Amino acid sequence: MVDLTDRVRQLNRGEENRRARYILYWMQVYKRPRYNHALCFAIRAANERRLPLVVYEGLKYNYPWANDRLHTFILQGVNENRREFQRLGIRYVFYLQKNERDPRDTVARLAEEAALLVTDDFPCFIIPEHNRRIAARVRIPVFAVDSNGLVPLSAFAKEEYAARTIRPKIKRLLPRYFVPFREEKVAVEDPHLRVNCPEETVFEDGEIGALVARCAIDHNVAPSPVYRGGRRAGLARLQHFVEKILPRYHEQRTHPEVDGTSRLSSYLHFGYLSAQEIAEAVQAADAPQQAKETYLEELIVRRELAYNFTRFNPRYASLEALPDWAKRTLRAHDGDPRPTIISPAQIEEAQTYDELWNATQRELLWTGEIHNYVRMLWGKKVIEWRPTHDEAFHLLEHLNNKYALDGRDPNSYAGILWCFGKHDRPWGPERPIFGLVRYMSSRSMSRKFAAQAYIEWTESLAQ
Ligand SMILES: Cc1cc2nc3c(=O)[nH]c(=O)nc-3n(C[C@H](O)[C@H](O)[C@H](O)COP(=O)(O)OP(=O)(O)OC[C@H]3O[C@@H](n4cnc5c(N)ncnc54)[C@H](O)[C@@H]3O)c2cc1C
Known part of the structure; x- marks a missing residue:
């Protein structure tokens, strides 16, 4: 039971x-x-x-x-x-x-x-x-x-500071909670x-x-041609993932030009799949231990850190939820001149000067998701392009929640705020606009994978 x-x-x-x-x-x-x-x-x-x-x-x-x-x-x-x-x-x-x-x-x-x-x-x-x-x-x-998640939210007494603080606690608690799930059966059937x-x-x-x-909703965001809703579609993707992708997950997860991650976050968000059944399928898979551990770190530690964050921090939808060091450094740099201001409409329509960034936004617009690796860049660049940090945060929240199937989730807020320093640490050297918050550039990121192939793939989506 x-x-x-x-x-x-x-x-x-x-x-x-x-x-x-x-x-x-x-x-x-x-x-x-x-x-x-x-x-x-x-x-x-x-x-x-x-x-x-x-x-x-x-x-x-x-x-x-x-x-x-x-x-x-x-x-x-x-x-x-x-x-x-x-x-x-x-x-x-x-x-x-x-x-x-x-x-x-x-x-x-x-x-x-x-x-x-x-x-x-x-x-x-x-x-x-x-x-x-x-x-x-x-x-x-x-x-x-x-x-x-695998560990109940009530197992933690307060907001955890970062992955490194929650990880040992989760490790200690998993043997107690990650046990076979015995389904219940109704005694009085009346369908x-x-x-x-x-x-x-x-x-x-x-x-x-x-x-x-016939619904009075926004009709300007088309259904995803890539992700189909429902548990059956989620289970099919899970099977494809564990058989074909997981064995190389640890090597390919930073390559948006290939199908190298699970792409299960939308199924998790709408609850079509549970983290436990995904974790069980991953543990049972024929894949290297390193691949399994890398994946389970994301699915369990990162995801449950985000849930812990929104459970315990009532200000999760604002920059107020940042740690003190990030608030201090961002405050000191909020007034810095922005070399290029880009309007919310240009950003939303993927019409910036940055081709790699446009590709991430196109992926979001057309499929309803952004690859895990370039999602960080997607968030970081917008900080440079809006006049204040607060405006950047609210634009990111809006675009993520409007277009992403997996949006409106604890991971959405933890992910966006991570771009502003949440669950991270200070990084030198101190820079304009970012202060000590970790900086990312499209140039250096595009050297780490076949960026042109990813850009071309997102262009093909829009046609
Ligand atoms: C700016 C920004 C916005 C984000 N918005 C969302 C969002 O709206 N919804 C969402 O689910 N995730 C969000 N993330 C986290 C992460 O990018 C996605 O979970 C991931 O891209 C989902 O793709 P996948 O299922 O192929 O992930 P995989 O690489 O296969 O990872 C497996 C699972 O682990 C979890 N996971 C992976 N990375 C993270 C992370 N950094 N934080 C928390 N959980 C993680 C997810 O549940 C994911 O499905 C965001 C990250 C950033 C930087």
Whole structure:
């Protein structure tokens, strides 16, 4: 049985509804029927009370940066989740709120006939506020369950300073938490239970475009032609990764011109895959130990550092979250003259003088992701091109969250702030604009891999 003790938080003092018809799991983040701690907790609650389980997934039109790309990636996962939950005897409800005239408050409505409400605990974006509001609104107990990583967020008492401080702690805790995941099974199957909630049934891929077109969202960001949403697509990419890419991951991960990294971050972000099942697949793979260790350092240490950061630092969406040395040095250099100011529109449209940088932005615009290695350069250059550090930060946040499928995530904020010194250390010599924050140049980076091939590949995407 999976140990959930350190992963569950009760968010209110609600009283259980003894005349309830079901247990409700509001699946906001971790959109998967397996390796899901919140689902496990909900199934146990249902079985203890001999009640069926309702899994509710909602997609509204008005979350920040809602656009065709993000909506499509989510809708592509709905049908297969519906089928899988049905097979497991669980009632799955999906509701698409297309505009302000459509019914709202569906979770509260469903909660009226539920004994208790279970939802995902996610330390970032709109989820903490959703959870605060629903816990205050409903009368039943609300539980937030942490399916974020291999080690529960509650295993740490405070914000960790850097990878070097969290790494030994994670190493010590992993044997306790990284244990086989035993799935739970519902005792009372009722996949067609009647519920008081509007529903959308997304049957085939062909219908998704028309559905998205009817939503009051930003229609200027096209669906990704490269990344398809859903657990099945995520599992297929995982299999390709462990068989074909992982054996050379440690050598090729700094080569954006080849398919040399996992490209699984969007599947992790939307919860189609869990970090644990990826880690298990990597451990079981036929690949050199060095490749596995290099990858697991990223997936576990770097990723869980980012989650720890947004859980414990309420100012994660600002430069206020930087360490003191970075704040000091940036403050001293914020007024430095910028040799070239580039407008947000030119930056967004990949129309700068820097061809390598334009390539990173094109990759983001056209695919919904940027290769791990050049993503650092993508962030660093914008610091040079905007009149203040604050403007650079907010433009990066906007572009990352608007175009990246894996955006709006703890990794987004840790990654962008890393460009300003977060989780890093001071580097000399002191430079204009950056002060002691690590500097990166396109010239030196382009010598480290076949930059021209990467540039040409991103040009071909735009055609
Ligand atoms: C400016 C900037 C913005 C970023 N924005 C995001 C974002 O919006 N969403 C996002 O998931 N990552 C972000 N990152 C971190 C990293 O670049 C991506 O996780 C990585 O590019 C995803 O590609 P991949 O799945 O092929 O990674 P791989 O190289 O295969 O790495 C495996 C996994 O490890 C994790 N990981 C890798 N690098 C990091 C890192 N530096 N910090 C935290 N976790 C990491 C990811 O979950 C990733 O999927 C950002 C980094 C920078 C510098």
